[in-house]
Amino acid sequence: MKFIKNILSDMHHGIVKHYMLFICPVVLATIVSADCVKKINVFLKFEKNVPAENSFGDIWFCIYGGMEKYIPTQDNPFKFPVIWTTLFVICALLVLIYPTKDMLGMGSHVIVAGGSRAKWWFSKVIWNISATVIYHGMVSINIMITCLVVGIRIRPGLNMNLQNSIYELDNLNEFYMKSTIPAAIFILPVLISVAMNLFQMTLTFFMNPNYSFMISCFLMIAAAYMLNPVMIYNYAMPLRYTEIYSLGIKYQYGFVAALAIGVLSVVIGYLRFLKYDIIKKEDN
Amino acid sequence: MKELLKIEFKKSLKNKSFYVSIIIASVFTILSLIFCINNYQNDMRMMRDLSRQSEITHITYAPQMQVDTLFNHWVGGEPVSLGTSVYFFIFPILCAIPYGWSYCVERKSGYTRTMIVHSGKKVYFLAKYIVTFVSGGLAMVIPLVLNIMMAAALFPAIKPDVTYGVHYAVFKNSLMSELFYTRPFLYVFLYLCIDFVFCGLLACCSMAAASFVRQKYIVTLVPFMICLALHFSMKFTYDFNNYYNKEFSPFYYLRPSSVSYPTSFFIIGMTAMVLFVITFTVTNVWEKRHEIY
Structure with missing residues (x-):
């Protein structure tokens, strides 16, 4: 069995057959975009003395922005960023089960037919990356469609006054107004999502998929709680980049971190899978 | 029925998943406790330093102070630590892990099939439902009780005073706030009873999902997806004043401390x-009406 056949099989069984699951990002992006447009209209109606430009970048920030730095005090309970968490949690959920499911039953025959475990594993890696990119791609396309429908310019701008009315920021002075956001900022959250989904997939070789998913959730909440470069999901929150927030983290390091986590996950997963007992797993 | 319930x-x-769930939950509750101990020690240090530096001798740490x-240092009473935030985010998975699958x-x-032949459909499904419910409830409540016990060994159980209300996340419009300031242990x-019942029902959602889904891992995550959907929907719910002011996210209303909006019995009860x-x-x-073969 050729490697390309392995990939096509995974694309068919893991994406095409489960196309209903990929409606989730469309629904999510539609609801959030509609709500964001509603908030933009309210903002334009009431805020007469501040710059009122708005663009694709603003709606994108509503979804991917994350949250500002959290300062734990008794009168400031921690509230995780709902939209951001839902977006990344659903993405992690979509790529959680298929590899485990495919290892049992039909998948074990594919491994035998392929003649190599490496082909099976790298095919899963490509499937995981593709599924994550498609997921985020659908969100971005949906935002663009919303912009076209309501007549918002498709431009990578950021109006911090508008974001303030959406996120209710505590320290607006520490944020910068941007007429153009670098394209890299739009790419980094997707790369972090790809890297963390690969990490989650590798973890399923060491533990039950439910526990690996729990670890992903923990990392998301911990990142929202602590503005720290070690908490990798911080690089998926553009509201915390130094480009936008003066006390934030340098987003450029995020590319290195995503690459390192992705490569390490693929290598460790490969080494583990070479000696992984599929028959024992099937018995369970 | 009795025999089946016993089994x-x-x-x-007595299964590994139950213990693992309790251990994971306890780790997060301990994380919250460590945060509280640090805060408590910082408060004491600050008071001591203040009394040393100033001439005002009455600024000393008084353990009887409310x-x-x-009640604001156990995992349910403080809404600010990482431990409590993670615990009250992943609890729907933790309560389905023991037996929901x-x-x-x-x-x-x-x-x-074997069990139904032995005891009948009605008894089997009812027993399964009851046991799933109880295991889900216990998975939520046991770590909370353990945390209260540990916190009680470290912090004084003084009745909260409403004049120190700013230090408690229970406000005038919070659920059972009157009870909190008069009979805190009852509160x-x-x-804990509310959490037990709700998490028991969430675990039963896993059992119900098993009627449609054959994947054990997906079934375990169904309660989490339900909670996330409820939480997400709240963000986009507006009333006639363009602002909805009641909490209906289980991530927040199952906490004894107020996080966002006030909790109401009506919403918890209805859900x-x-x-x-x-x-x-x-x-x-x-x-029960379906063919088992």
Whole structure:
């Protein structure tokens, strides 16, 4: 069995057959975009003395922005960023089960037919990356469609006054107004999502998929709680980049971190899978 | 029925998943406790330093003061630490892990058929429902009780005073706030009961999902997806004043401390009722009418 056949099989069984699951990002992006447009209209109606430009970048920030730095005090309970968490949690959920499911039953025959475990594993890696990119791609396309429908310019701008009315920021002075956001900022959250989904997939070789998913959730909440470069999901929150927030983290390091986590996950997963007992797993 | 319940309880409470769930939950509650201990020590240090530096001798740490008490230092009473934030985010998974998946596995393996031949459909499904409910509830409540016990060994259980209200996350419009400032232990006990019932029902959602989904891992995540959907929907719910001011996210209203909006009995009760009706109908009425072979 050729490697390309392995990939096509995974694309068919893991994406095409489960196309209903990929409606989730469309629904999510539609609801959030509609709500964001509603908030933009309210903002334009009431805020007469501040710059009122708005663009694709603003709606994108509503979804991917994350949250500002959290300062734990008794009168400031921690509230995780709902939209951001839902977006990344659903993405992690979509790529959680298929590899485990495919290892049992039909998948074990594919491994035998392929003649190599490496082909099976790298095919899963490509499937995981593709599924994550498609997921985020659908969100971005949906935002663009919303912009076209309501007549918002498709431009990578950021109006911090508008974001303030959406996120209710505590320290607006520490944020910068941007007429153009670098394209890299739009790419980094997707790369972090790809890297963390690969990490989650590798973890399923060491533990039950439910526990690996729990670890992903923990990392998301911990990142929202602590503005720290070690908490990798911080690089998926553009509201915390130094480009936008003066006390934030340098987003450029995020590319290195995503690459390192992705490569390490693929290598460790490969080494583990070479000696992984599929028959024992099937018995369970 | 009694015999089957005995077997099911033994299976649910003496399995690895139950212990793992309790251990994971306890780790997060301990994380919260460590945060509280640090805060408590910082408060004491600050008071000591203040009394040393100034001439005002009455600024000394008084352990009878209602600022640092058990009721705002246990995992349910403080809404600010990482431990409590993570614990009250992943609890729907933790309460489904012990036994929520069991019906899915037994159905797949054929164990269900054997048991139904032995004891009858009605008894089997009812026993399974009861045991799943109890195991889910216990998985939520045991780590909370352990945390209260540990916190009680470290912090004074002084009755909260409403004049120090700013130090407690229980406000005038919070659920049972009057009870909190008069009978705090009863307040904690009632909240534990609410958590027990709600998480029991969430675990039953896993059991109900097993009627439609054959994947054990997906079934376990169903309660989490329900909670996330409820939480997400709240962000986009507006009333006539363009602002909805009641909490209906289980991630927040199952906490004894107020996080966002005030909690109401009506919303908790309605959600629990809907969960009960759906899960009970699916598992004990719909599933009973289906062919098991």
